[in-house]
Structures are given as structure tokens and as C-alpha cells.
Amino acid sequence: MDTFTYDLVVTNGICVTAVDVASYDIAIKDEKIVLLAPSGSLATANAKRIIDAEGGYVTPGGVDCHVHLQEPAMFGKGTSSDTYETGTRSAIAGGCTTIIGFAPQQRSEPSLLRALAETHERARDNSYCDYGFHLLMGNPSEQALAELVSLRDEEGVTSLKIYMTYAALQLRDDQILSVLLKARREHILTMIHAENGDILNWLTDQLEARDLVAPKYHSHSRPPVLEAEATNRAIALSSLIANTPILLVHVSDPGATLRIRQAQTNGQPIYAETCPQYLFLTRDDLDKPGFEGAKCVCSPPPRDKESQEVIWTGLRNGTFAVLSSDHCPFNYDDAESGKKTCITHEHPVGQFRHIPNGIPGIETRLPLVFSSRRLPLTKFVEVSSTNPAKLYGLYPRKGSLIAGVSDADIVIWYPESKRPNIVLTNEMLHHATDYTPYEGREICNWPRYTILRGRVVWDRDNGGVLGDKTFGEFLRRGTSSLNQLWETVDEQGEFDVANL
């Protein structure tokens, strides 16, 4: 017989949410936070277990809203080096308790529901953390658009992602308009990868004609203006469809950022995401000797120091609503399915056109940004947990510490007195990828404990990963609640072509 009042108590922590920093104790029962109480008052509570945070910060579990795992190869030879199992194991070790992955619909597949069912197969009983899916739409067929209602009402999927680049996925402007119109009617949030695919193909041909194919030319093939142009176009298309809300994913460029800011100032429902690679890497990282630069090849490419500063400012001042990892891992030293698939006898440093695009980062996202001390802690929680939960319909179950309401997803950081000084190495990490782009960086704090629905799944000093791959649950998501998104949008009325 269970005679404990609580399953778990976290005492003596400094709790940080998106709105405040305050010392209080947290009591957990049946996977939920059930009570917040004065600091130290639960130190002797009748609980199965009591964790003394020793004055360390306590934050809601991280929500990583942009994660690619175990997706079928869509862009050429590379295949993801992480499965749901290894990617989510890495997530919890880095303080992340919820991810939203992608259910990819291939261009040859008319149905979104089928793409979703296949993705469920890969993730079921194979995830250490809770997870949801965005539909990655490769084919906006009539059938696909008609399925949005069932996706929302029956499947708990309320967002989709479209691309303005990549041969296998690039949509034309008229296709984008059809998606936006339907998404607006059904209250589905559209995420857009904004890079001009036609320009980048043309530039790639130009570079290859001059035999400029080393990894660093990836950056030359995607200069900032190509992101700024596509971002501007996405915003224009959204405005045409009576201000359909859109979220611009992984923004790296100041020009794109400025355009987003202007649209927000004008009252358009334009949201934006950025990622650690645009805060901590630059194009110089692509210019390492030999093929080494391929480790940092992702799209858009990392920019320069000045751009990093603009992105930090945008994170602090609300231009960016969310900070995700865009974890999209490929092994480096792997000629079968990793970065080195593009190395041939003829091209000993590969051909940037064929380097699988993407980098790992699911585990390092929170520690890197937390230890940088460049965001107020409340802002750190807001962009890495609370806003992702609100934007994608998971709030307040996820992204907060509300008694009686929130899941007991909690990260406990080291107190100042026990702060570890960590030099990041790939061996420390829990993904199945053979490198981290952040090798050698100094990090001054790390999640000491990660708690998922009341269970300690990561204890850095005593056992490391304690969770298991059947504990993560699929999350059915509601519609976006950030800024009462749909209420505000609906006030502007339906799209009517006669009113343009």
C-alpha cells in the first residue's frame, strides 16, 4: 500500500519559469506537479523520494520543437545517424523532456495520414522523452489538404512544415498559397523553411563550373540574401491570405530577422525560430582543413560574428519566439550513409552539393545557452520550453511548473558551489553520432537531474541515463495558444479574393 503523500519532492531550489525566478519547493504525485510550497517546507515531507537541489536552479523540462530523427533519406544518400531511441536518450541527458519530430510525406505519397502512421511505427516504444509530430509536407495534394482536419481532430497534429528549397520538397508559390489558405481555415500552424531553392541551385552550378566544391562553398551557395528574399516572400504570401500565421524556422540572417521584426511591428502573426548553430558557429567553421568543415554543414549555413549578435538581440527582445536544435544528425566518418558519402576519388574533399545537410545538437542546446549567460534566465526558459509548448499546443501541460496542471517535467541544474567545468567532447554525449560541432567548448553548467512526468530519467552523478525507451509518450497537441493566436487571426476575417 502506497502511504506516501508525494512521489517526489524537489526542495531548496531556485525555480525559474518564463515569468519569474523564485525559491520554492515542488511536490509531485502521479506524474503531475501537485503543490508549490515555501522553500524548505517540504524538506521532511512524506515523500517516496526527496531531492535537495542545494540552491541550484530548477527549470521546466526543455521542449525541443524542431528535431529530425530516423527519417527516410529524402535528399540523397545520407540517412539520420540517430533513431528515436538514441536521439531521445540524448535529449533527456541534456535536459529536454519533450521533442516534436517530423512525419515526412514524400512527394510520391498523396496522403499525410499514411506518412504519420509510418512515423508512429518508428517512435512507438522507442522514445525516452515525450514526443509529438509536425507533418512535413512534400506533396500538397488535394487529399493531403483535405486530411488536415483529421490530423487536428483525430491525430493531435496541429502544425506542418513546408520548404521553399530542396528538389524533393520545394513548393512553388501557388502551392504555398493553397497550403496557407487551408491551414488558416483549419487553424494549423505552418512552419516554413525559407531559402530560395532556384537561386541556390544556380549558384551551386556556378561554383561547380569553377571547381569550387570544398565544404566551405556550401556557405557561398547560400548567401544571406537568399534567406532574406525567401523570408520576405513567405511573409508576403502570408499577408495575401489574410495574415495566415507562419513560423520561419532556423533563421540565421540579419536581413531576414529585420524583415520578420518589421512584419511583427505591423501586427502580422509572423513567428520565428533560431538555433544554437547561429549563436555559436560561424562560416569559418566550414573552412577547416580537408573535409572537416562538413561537420558544420547545415542549412542555412552559420553566418559571421556580427550576425550572431543580431540573433542574440532578437532572442532577447522577442523577435524569435523559440530556440530549437534542428537536430539533424549524420555521422562524419561514414562513407555509406554519413557526411563522407560525397567523397570520391575525383573529389577527395567531397562536393558540397552532396554533403548531407544537418548537424547534431539535441543534447547540447540547453547547456550551451544556459552556460553562455547571455539570456536572462526567464528568457532562456521562455524560448526553450514555454513558448515552444504554447506555439505548438502543449501548454500548460508542458513548458511550465503550474501546480495541479503541469506534468512533472523538471530540470535541476548544479548550484554555484558545485558547478562543473565541462569541456565538451563527443564521448560525453548520448546520441549515436560520431561528432559534435561544439567539441572543446567550455560549459559551466549541465542538467544535474532531468525529471520526466515525476520520474528521474537522468542523474548525472549517479548512473547517468536512468530512463528507458518505452517511457516516452506520444503527445496529442491542441491548437496554438501563443498570443491567443487564432482568436487574433480570426478577428481579421476570412480570406476573400474579391477583397484584395
Ligand SMILES: *[C@@H]1O[C@H](CO)[C@@H](O)[C@H](O)[C@H]1NC(C)=O
Ligand atoms: C530586436 O532585435 C532585432 C534583431 O536583432 C532588431 O532588428 C530590432 O531592432 C530589435 N528591436 C528592438 C526594439 O530592440
